[in-house]
Amino acid sequence: MSPIFFLAFFTLLTTHLSYAQLSCITQKFTNNKLYNHCNDLPHLNSYLHWSLDASKNTLSIAFIASPATSAGWISWAINPTGDGMAGAQALVAFKASNGSMVVKTYNISSYSSIMEGKLAFTVKDKSADYSDGVMRIFATVELPEKGMSTVNQVWQVGPSVSPGGFPAKHAFQPANLGAKGRLDLLSGQSSSGGGIGGDSRTKKRNIHGILNAVSWGILFPVGIIIARYLRTFPSADPAWFYLHAICQVSAYAIGVAGWATGLKLGSESKGVTYNTHRSIGIALFSLTTVQIFALFLRPNKDHKFRFYWNIYHHGVGYSILILGIINVFKGLDILSPESKWRSAYIITISTLGAIALLLEVITWIVVLKRKSSKSTKPYDNKQQPLAP
Numbered sequence: 313m314s315p316i317f318f319l320a321f322f323t324l325l326t327t328h329l330s331y332a333q334l335s336c337i338t339q340k341f342t343n344n345k346l347y348n349h350c351n352d353l354p355h356l357n358s359y360l361h362w363s364l365d366a367s368k369n370t371l372s373i374a375f376i377a378s379p380a381t382s383a384g385w386i387s388w389a390i391n392p393t394g395d396g397m398a399g400a401q402a403l404v405a406f407k408a409s410n411g412s413m414v415v416k417t418y419n420i421s422s423y424s425s426i427m428e429g430k431l432a433f434t435v436k437d438k439s440a441d442y443s444d445g446v447m448r449i450f451a452t453v454e455l456p457e458k459g460m461s462t463v464n465q466v467w468q469v470g471p472s473v474s475p476g477g478f479p480a481k482h483a484f485q486p487a488n489l490g491a492k493g494r495l496d497l498l499s500g501q502s503s504s505g506g507g508i509g510g511d512s513r514t515k516k517r518n519i520h521g522i523l524n525a526v527s528w529g530i531l532f533p534v535g536i537i538i539a540r541y542l543r544t545f546p547s548a549d550p551a552w553f554y555l556h557a558i559c560q561v562s563a564y565a566i567g568v569a570g571w572a573t574g575l576k577l578g579s580e581s582k583g584v585t586y587n588t589h590r591s592i593g594i595a596l597f598s599l600t601t602v603q604i605f606a607l608f609l610r611p612n613k614d615h616k617f618r619f620y621w622n623i624y625h626h627g628v629g630y631s632i633l634i635l636g637i638i639n640v641f642k643g644l645d646i647l648s649p650e651s652k653w654r655s656a657y658i659i660t661i662s663t664l665g666a667i668a669l670l671l672e673v674i675t676w677i678v679v680l681k682r683k684s685s686k687s688t689k690p691y692d693n694k695q696q697p698l699a700p
């Protein structure tokens with residue numbers, strides 16, 4: 313079971329790692345441009361770098377995002393009159409049919425009227441480039457009002473551009489719809505718009521996210537690592553069993569709390585349901601509940617059914633591990649928090665994966681040595697010290 317398990321584990325990690333980008337602080341520009349501020353925008357893996365020249369009332373920006381597909385577009389806009397798409401004065405970049413990157417300006421006076429042309433403010437210079445799956449828009453704009461220090465920004469990514477050079481509609485996922493907010497040009501703080509009531513809901517979603525990431529995403533894997541690797545060492549018996557049980561029971565308790573917050577959020581979320589996330593959540597809750605109760609039905613270690621019980625216990629355990637990690641990423645997609653949270657989780661789970669891999673190697677060395685010196689059977693057949 314273990315090679316398949318590790319393969320699945322690392323395939324999962326690497327696919328998600330390729331999405332991970334570092335914070336804007338580490339981003340450098342090939343044209344040696346330097347900006348005074350940068351911000352990891354809270355949605356769509358996007359970043360904004362900028363410098364404000366208050367005496368000239370100009371704002372130089374670099375906007376970085378990954379288009380939805382390689383033939384897609386990215387866009388950053390200031391909305392001088394509102395906080396969403398309607399009214400936005402947008403800079404849109406994409407690859408033109410001759411292969412070079414272009415930046416066009418669009419006056420989005422309403423959802424139905426998107427006109428290429430002049431903006432409500434002067435755009436002094438604009439350019440774009442595209443490399444490693446990431447597009448960058450560079451521009452200097454004259455701010456609509458003198459002395460402005462906050463602007464409403466809107467950003468977006470889209471999948472394609474028509475042959476005539478018109479950007480196609482973007483997706484309407486929560487991350488697309490949430491890609492807007494107020495930006496303080498002096499302090500560098502950005503806040504997502506969301507209107508009244510948005511904040512307590514965001515807080516609930518964050519609590520749900522943290523509880524579940526800690527439980528399903530971290531504690532359960534740690535508990536499995538403890539069970540799998542500590543018991544190779546006779547001196548760790550029966551400590552490993554208690555550690556494993558404590559870890560999984562607390563993970564279960566936190567997980568059930570997180571699960572309940574999820575149900576509450578689901579019942580409050582009218583119109584939008586996240587089916588996959590929800591189904592995996594329900595499956596996880598059922599599997600772990602069965603797992604906890606199966607503990608009481610565990611046959612004695614010499615019992616002939618103990619072998620089957622072990623297969624069942626490990627099978628369900630690894631399924632919980634994989635589903636739990638998948639669902640943390642599904643949740644991150646829905647919540648789309650600042651990218652540092654996703655990065656933090658990826659780093660944590662990769663570290664656990666690396667530790668598990670190392671322990672796997674050590675275990676095999678120990679087991680093979682034991683086998684050759686004593687010519688006894690490998691631990692897999694003799695293991696399972698009994699819990700008291």
Ligand SMILES: *[C@@H]1O[C@H](CO)[C@@H](O)[C@H](O)[C@H]1NC(C)=O
Binds near residue numbers: 408409410411412414
């Ligand atoms: C490519 O096309 C864009 C407009 O579609 C034009 O502005 C640009 O100059 C062209 N570039 C080259 C190298 O021909």
Ligand SMILES: *[C@@H]1O[C@H](CO)[C@@H](O)[C@H](O)[C@H]1NC(C)=O
Binds near residue numbers: 419433
């Ligand atoms: C943008 O479009 C609206 C509606 O068509 C128009 O009233 C406004 O003047 C336009 N803005 C610019 C800068 O052209």
